[in-house]
Amino acid sequence: NNALAELHIKKRQEIVVILRSLTTRIVVYLEDIKLGVQRLGAFDFIRAKARLASEWSCVLPSIGEDTRVKAAKHPLLADRLRAENKEIIALDYELHADQRLIVISGPNAGGKSVSLKTVGLLQYMLQSGFLVPCSVVSTFHLFENIFIDIGDDQSIESDLSTYSSHLKAAKHIINFSSSDTMVLMDEIGTGTDPMFGGPMAEAVLEEIQKKGAYGIITTHFSNIKAKAEKLEGVINAAMLFDVENLVPLYKLQLGQPGSSFVYEVAANIGLNKKLIKRAKQLT
Known part of the structure; x- marks a missing residue:
């Protein structure tokens, strides 16, 4: 041993x-x-970037003063739909001096948030040196700042509710936005009483417009849709819905606000017809 x-x-x-x-x-x-x-x-x-670009069919778009994107696709959604033998519906959008902010409205699960996330993801990918999944004829403007308010950032540790977290994000966006900023805000003004959340969201939209920022804002609030019609450089857009078949079409149409189709969506998911009828009576 x-x-x-x-x-x-x-x-x-x-x-x-x-x-x-x-x-x-x-x-x-x-x-x-x-x-x-x-x-x-x-x-x-x-x-690794080249392999990713090949797998996602990415291209190198042009860089210019305006953003004019054709056939943009969210790559993760495209992968999921491909696995289900489904085709993704591509997104076309433009951001320029006459159309700096797009206010998207429409039904729940109709594609508003996905459209917003697609815009943000492609912009961030390109500005991080990645090729992007869209048409090669697309043009992107490179922004100095990209400000995002998506999801629920409530925090027990920080004593933040859903609404106060959105207000905190809005405060930062308003304070630091400029004409070289992209702003992406999902469901602006939600998380509190619509009677007060709506006007607050309207005021936030006015301030962002005054700053000359570019971007996408989604909403269900009628006053925000109405305000978008009055503000220079702001345009309404709708996620289309097939009323006859009660299904979203996932297509973005510029120039008009969309309806939330509350009762149609409720019927589509199988909610009790009597309940829906009663809700209509209470409207």
């Missing part, structure tokens, strides 16, 4: 001697090794 233990010790000592010898030989090439590691990392990153 003692002899075996001594052999193990000698083995470890010999390993140390070999490692020291190797270290002494290669230390003179340390800077070259560091440079090689950096280059390998860069090549691996470029290759």
Whole structure:
């Protein structure tokens, strides 16, 4: 046993001697090794971006003063639908001096948030050096800032409710927006009494418009749709809905506000007909 233990010790000592010898030989090439590691990392990153671009059918669009995008697709949604043997409906949109802000309205589950996220994701991908899934004839403007308010950021730790978290985001957006800012706000003004949340959202929209920012804002509030008609550089858009078949079409149509189709959506998911009828009576 003692002899075996001594052999193990000698083995470890010999390993140390070999490692020291190797270290002494290669230390003179340390800077070259560091440079090689950096280059390998860069090549691996470029290759990964190229593979992603190939898998998602991405292109390099033009860069210009305006944003005019054709056939934009959310890549993750496209992947999911492809797995279900379904075709994604591409998105066309434009942001320019005469159409800086697009206010999207329409039914729940009709594609408002997906449209907003598609715009934001493609913009961020391009500004991060990635090719983007859209038509090659598309043109993007590169913004200095991209401000996003999507989802529910309520926090017990920070003592933030749903509405106060949205107000905090709106405060930051208003304070730091400019004519070189993209703003993406989902369901503006929600999380509180619509009687007060609507006017607050309207005031926020006015301030963002005054700042000259560009972007997409989604809403269900009628006063926001009405305000969009009056503000210069702001346009309404609707997510289309097939009333006859009670299904969303997931198509964005510019120039007119959309309806929430509350009762149609309720009927489509199988809500009790008597309940829907009673809701109509109470409207």
